Amino acid sequence: MFGLVPFDKKRNQMQNREPSLFDIDSVFENFFNDSVFPSFYNRSGLMKVDIREEDASYIMEAELPGIKKDQVNLSIDDEMLTIEVQYDEQNEEDNKTYLRRERRSGSMTRSFNLANVDSEKIDAQMEDGILTLKLPKKEPEKKTQKKIDIK
Secondary structure, three states, rough: OOOOOOOEOOEEEOOOOOOOOHHHHHHHHHHOOOOOOOOOOOOOOOOOEEEOOOOOEEEEEEEEEOHHHHHEEEEEEEOOEEEEEEEEEEEEEEEEOOEEEEEEEEEEEEEEEEEOEEEOOOEEEOOOOOOEEEEEEOOOOOOOOOOOOOO
16 A cells, blocks of 8 residues: 555655654644644644555545535645545524624645556535545556567
């Protein structure tokens, strides 16, 4: 499953597979996480994605609670799948004793390398806040052998 790897857009690189004790980026990210400094470094908008491998495909499930399918944009650019969510929500409640107004807006983006996925046959479904993508694997290229006659 080496062809389906998360892509870190802010660093324009693949994410590290194994965290290292001496990885200075992860030291600062862990120090400034949202439990210590919630207003400075907020990762609460990061969508959770599970990927499992089946015989002929990968199944990707992204948790998007409260998001409608028209707020989700899926795109593929040069073997890079991008899931992008834009949301803008307003709730108003009028009662005799108070007025409550809440607004929430934001965006989430995740990208994945699809080097060994047949991008023409991807199937996407959205149900109960779960975006499910079926990513069929590419057929392995058959090696051909040819005998060359010596003249």
